[in-house]
Amino acid sequence: MAVYIGLNIEYFHPDFPSTSIWPGTAELKPDALNHGWRDYGTRVGIWRTIDALDRYGVRASALLNSDVAEHFPQIVAAGKERDWAWLAHGQTNSTLHTGYTLDEERRLLEGITHTITAATGRAPHGWMGPGLTETHNTPALLAELGYQYVLDWTNDDQPYPLTVPGMLSVPYSVELNDLLIFGKGFTGAEFVQMVIDQYEQLHRDAPTGGRVLALALHPFVIGQAFRHRYFEQALEFLATAPDVWLTTSDDIAAHYLLGDAALKPPRGA
Template sequence: MPSDNELYDYSPITERAPFSWPGDARVAFYVGLNIEHFRLGTPSTSLNEATAALVPDPLNHGWREYGVRVGIWRVMQALDRHGVRASALLNSAVCEHYPQIIEAGLARDWAWLAHGRDNSTLQAGMAEDDERAYLTDVVETIEKATGRRPRGWLGPALTETFRTPALLAELGLEYVLDWTNDDQPYPLNVPGMLSVPYSVELNDLGLFTMHGMTGPDFVQLVKDQVDQLYADSAVSGRVLALALHPFVIGQPFRTKYLEQALDYVTNHPGVWSATSDEIVEHYLRINSHRRPTT
């Protein structure tokens, strides 16, 4: 059906062919772990807007930087305890500034998705040649550092241009997470490109910093999400994406609530704990006519 967005067609979830995940699982679960670098002196995600325009801004920059110095190591331990391999949403600048994180992720066999150069640079409004060069640098930097070419993309602040998916396809990527409008993967109107579910709702950054929710609130939301998706999946498979930021969920007083949420999901009947790459691989396997072409 036609849509006012030429990137994809309108497709009601009730009118699609049913499918299931490996082992007849009904819900595919992945953790989108945002691993980000923020440039010093550039306003960005802030806890306190009163100082956000100052240079330097120790309050907000320090809050963000806590994630790569401390929070991510705490989150890693929680994921390890529950057998969850992260889908790392990686700023390419992380490869230069925090190589120990790359080493730790490689040891855990994480999936690596491109997440822009840093979270202070948005490519919206870039000219086509500039964006192509920018994306090429991001992808090749991550490939060099991890030994794996990214298959997926999440834009910093979920930003794109209308050309981004096609430019990413040129670079061999297969999916984007930016269009958070579905509970299943679906093909874009770009050869070889899928949209895969991500979440701005089930996302620690928004829940804790914008909506003021507590740890117990977070656990209940995760439980409600998986319970409803499991009920929906009696008809066809669904995807549960949990978006995490180490400078938010990695705070000490939130750790036990992340543990409780992971415990509930990973022990829930019919849930397949996977990476976003594995979700795409299975979806393409059962929809072989949609496999990317060169």
Template structure:
């Protein structure tokens, strides 16, 4: 059995959002912990220890960038869908506290982005997922309902094991503009994005004005179509740089000003879809 069936968007019933809104918009805010001296996301890959260049670049996110990003989200009334590594609870509790105060949605994002979620036997994976889930629930007061693996990684057993733990959806399969049911009882795929993702865009050399225009264009097309999800994927060590944060502020200003947008979270999108 495949994880999901092919379903052309043109052959589905119209999807209605609350209050007749045309687009469900959420920010997927990646809050990650990286292990020192382990290969991970890099601005300039080096095989050295200590890797001060890349570790420092990543840690800018937790020390500075996240706080600048939070200020911008607050300014426009956007609650984050926080994709959180469970190790953040130990290493960056102030970030967890800030998110709890703002009633963020909390999604499990593995243990650390230095370890991909792959290659596990079922019993080992069940133990790891249980530990991740319990750690996040203890830290935030909320049991996570959504999952996105580090670098969007899963095993073939992950969705079923997540279902056993009470999860409702995954973000790993970026193949649609609407939620859809997986062939795992009770589990959905909710749209995420690799395209409108600061990490991929800015590290390919796009500018702040490029980013702003892409956000506007994405929204405008999805609004015209209606019944769509628009995800904006952010990493504080990227978007939290001052010269980029300026354009995040302008982008969210544009989105929040639209009368037909539902500013929401991935949790609320999944819950709405499950009740329609």
């Protein structure tokens, strides 16, 4: 079983409504309540999360808004020191990736790709849109720019080829996702149990072809102090579980593209 940590590293404009813990103030300018909650991730939560990843020797798959390179270069520097995989996650999570003409989107994607490549020293191979958004042209435009895969289509436990030649869908999760889990009121202990249950079922499924366990995290959620111990428990479980390849989404895509039988396409793909 392949396991990767999808670490969302996002920039939010102060006066734009976005992911909120309390929607009642989301339209205010300034919205100190919600923006402060989100900003905790890049000021505090990310460093706590990095400490845990380091402790268990885990390389993150960093889903990076390109605006982070300008506003939080210290986070990019920390990821470069740790050889993270870098995926493009749009420009900012204050804006969904939708509503563009073909030429507008091409220019935007070129700019995002250039910014991330310049900041990290590595061209991104993977894409996840802000809020998992795309246009109908996004995969083809990404292929033109040298991308290999997207995470937006969360409809399988295995990678599979898109209809755009050379492009894959790699599994991501909106269920095993801290923002959704804790947003629904589940506890840290329940989060750990969900990770264990996901592993155990996918492990049972794996004899017919390898499976992918994607753990989706946001530093302003999982990085809260009272949740940290549970994140460490989940990492410890995954790092010591049998038959786990603790890797990155880049390596999963490359492994699939090499045609290794350990990660077969599902029947009918």
